[in-house]
Amino acid sequence: MKKLKMILPKLIMFLMSIMFIAPIWMVAVNSIKSKAEANLLGMAFPKDGIIHLINYFKVIEQGGILRSFMNGLIESTFSVVIIVLAASSCAYILARRKGKIYNIIFYTFIMGLIIPVAFIPTYLVLNKLNLVNTYAGLIFIFTTYGLPSAIFLYTGFVKTIPRELDEAALLDGCNCFRAFFSIILPLLKPVTVTISILSFIGAWNDTQIPLFFASGDHWALPLSVYNFYGAHEKSWNLVFADVIIIILPLVIIYMIGQKYIVSGMTAGAVKG
Amino acid sequence: MGKKGFYSNWMMYPAILIFVVFFIIPNISGFYLAFTDWNVYFIDDMRLVGFDNFQKLFIDNIFWISLKNTLFFVFVTVMAKNIIGFIMALLVSKASKFNTYLRTVMFLPVMISGIVISIIFLSIYNPETGLINTFLRSIGLGALAKGWLIDSKFAMSSIAAMEIWQWSGFNMVIFIAGLQSIPHNFYEAASIDGATWFQKIRYITVPLMIQSFTMTFVFSIISGFKVFAQVYGTTNGGPNDSTQVMATFLFRSFARGQYGYSAAVGIVFMLVITLFSALFLVFLRKKEIEY
Numbered sequence: 001m002k003k004l005k006m007i008l009p010k011l012i013m014f015l016m017s018i019m020f021i022a023p024i025w026m027v028a029v030n031s032i033k034s035k036a037e038a039n040l041l042g043m044a045f046p047k048d049g050i051i052h053l054i055n056y057f058k059v060i061e062q063g064g065i066l067r068s069f070m071n072g073l074i075e076s077t078f079s080v081v082i083i084v085l086a087a088s089s090c091a092y093i094l095a096r097r098k099g100k101i102y103n104i105i106f107y108t109f110i111m112g113l114i115i116p117v118a119f120i121p122t123y124l125v126l127n128k129l130n131l132v133n134t135y136a137g138l139i140f141i142f143t144t145y146g147l148p149s150a151i152f153l154y155t156g157f158v159k160t161i162p163r164e165l166d167e168a169a170l171l172d173g174c175n176c177f178r179a180f181f182s183i184i185l186p187l188l189k190p191v192t193v194t195i196s197i198l199s200f201i202g203a204w205n206d207t208q209i210p211l212f213f214a215s216g217d218h219w220a221l222p223l224s225v226y227n228f229y230g231a232h233e234k235s236w237n238l239v240f241a242d243v244i245i246i247i248l249p250l251v252i253i254y255m256i257g258q259k260y261i262v263s264g265m266t267a268g269a270v271k272g
Numbered sequence: 273m274g275k276k277g278f279y280s281n282w283m284m285y286p287a288i289l290i291f292v293v294f295f296i297i298p299n300i301s302g303f304y305l306a307f308t309d310w311n312v313y314f315i316d317d318m319r320l321v322g323f324d325n326f327q328k329l330f331i332d333n334i335f336w337i338s339l340k341n342t343l344f345f346v347f348v349t350v351m352a353k354n355i356i357g358f359i360m361a362l363l364v365s366k367a368s369k370f371n372t373y374l375r376t377v378m379f380l381p382v383m384i385s386g387i388v389i390s391i392i393f394l395s396i397y398n399p400e401t402g403l404i405n406t407f408l409r410s411i412g413l414g415a416l417a418k419g420w421l422i423d424s425k426f427a428m429s430s431i432a433a434m435e436i437w438q439w440s441g442f443n444m445v446i447f448i449a450g451l452q453s454i455p456h457n458f459y460e461a462a463s464i465d466g467a468t469w470f471q472k473i474r475y476i477t478v479p480l481m482i483q484s485f486t487m488t489f490v491f492s493i494i495s496g497f498k499v500f501a502q503v504y505g506t507t508n509g510g511p512n513d514s515t516q517v518m519a520t521f522l523f524r525s526f527a528r529g530q531y532g533y534s535a536a537v538g539i540v541f542m543l544v545i546t547l548f549s550a551l552f553l554v555f556l557r558k559k560e561i562e563y
Binding site for chain 1: 278279280281283284286287288290291293294295296297298299301302305310360363364370373374376377378379380381383384385386387388391392393394395396398401402403406437441442445446449494497498500501504505519522523526531534535538541542545546549550
């Protein structure tokens with residue numbers, strides 16, 4: 001009886017983990033089958049014993065993978081750089097200075113976490129600035145919606161860094177900018193890694209912003225699967241190969257940065 | 273030290289400038305646009321039309337369907353993601369190799385874009401050869417096999433199930449952090465007093481984890497209201513508008529070029545989200561306790 005009590009939760013969890021893995025497995029195994037067999041959506045290895053790697057070559061050839069990959073890389077990387085620099089320096093002042101106005105600024109940023117993107121007026125602003133369907137336009141919007149959580153995390157973190165460091169820098173003749181960039185910013189490294197990963201994934205995975213403000217030639221990988229599916233609806237082998245190529249970069253980021261991702265997502269969830 | 277002089281406000285200006293141009297100005301001008309007839313055909317010629325857009329919106333049957341569907345989606349996913357996430361957290365919170373594997377696997381879907389998940393689930397929900405119907409038939413429950421996304425009775429629930437599958441792991445991770453922050457001696461004291469496992473959960477774990485619940489609830493509520501990719505990628509609002517949600521409804525009117533009308537939709541959408549999230553935040557904050 002006692003043994004059963006020990007094993008039962010483990011068994012339940014094991015079965016549950018299969019529920020999470022099965023879909024991914026189904027995608028992976030069907031991506032290396034022939035078209036006819038893949039369309040049966042089975043879970044077994046290819047019956048003909050051949051690994052149809054040709055699916056992947058076909059997808060790379062037809063799917064515009066490289067273009068979408070570069071789009072995502074450009075948009076996400078630039079957004080991350082701007083978010084990190086703008087948010088950390090802003091949070092430094094917000095964390096250090098006291099006064100009503102700083103509270104108002106902080107909470108205005110936090111509102112960006114709740115309020116959905118005002119698509120139509122944002123479209124008007126981009127239109128007036130000639131930024132519709134440009135990398136710069138997308139980068140600015142990704143940055144805007146990445147700033148709130150970054151400022152939230154940075155402000156909390158800066159508060160844990162003693163003010164004495166600022167004072168020492170002042171005595172050494174540093175101004176605020178130098179003190180921040182040569183002393184404080186390096187100390188923010190753990191939270192910077194977290195914010196970089198989360199903002200990168202956020203921009204990379206976003207569906208609505210590219211859909212509203214750009215056309216297909218500026219989309220990153222995840223959204224390109226939608227067009228690819230539309231064109232190859234009857235060839236699951238190719239669609240799944242496309243899916244695998246698309247999720248692979250994220251799985252790699254996840255495996256490397258798991259610790260940072262989790263620490264960023266749980267900040268504020270527990271009493272610190 | 274002269275603090276006022278040292279901390280330069282200039283350091284805030286880049287972030288503030290971006291935020292003002294691309295967040296504050298759009299959100300404020302939205303209130304103006306919603307009262308105009310701006311559209312794609314007369315893009316440089318917008319006129320004020322008073323409450324016309326709102327009047328048109330409130331008599332639009334599909335708007336009410338999309339509001340109802342969104343509320344249904346929010347309610348079902350918030351409940352399920354939190355309950356399932358909490359149970360998963362309880363089961364895997366102890367540190368062990370097996371639990372690390374489980375956590376990694378269960379959190380993995382969070383990393384994948386909603387639109388990609390949609391494409392995967394189009395195959396899983398396939399009526400003839402999809403994973404779910406094949407499984408049901410193989411255990412003799414073929415009668416339960418459905419056209420999950422094609423049948424208007426089940427389509428909305430099927431999309432909700434997909435969202436629950438993807439995001440329960442996220443809540444689990446937050447709950448694990450919450451569980452680990454509870455001092456161990458609370459449980460020891462309860463054991464000495466003869467508390468059962470369930471009593472410990474009810475009277476120690478849950479009350480001390482309200483802060484985690486606040487976060488997961490607010491997160492799930494906000495992301496539930498904003499649901500888009502999951503619907504756009506699977507049914508795009510169909511069949512017969514039975515899965516239309518607020519975000520797809522907004523995108524539909526935008527794609528038709530009715531910008532003034534879409535701005536009105538956006539305002540209503542924003543007010544609904546803000547109101548609900550604020551209510552929950554206030555409600556749950558009151559329940560938090562110090563220890």
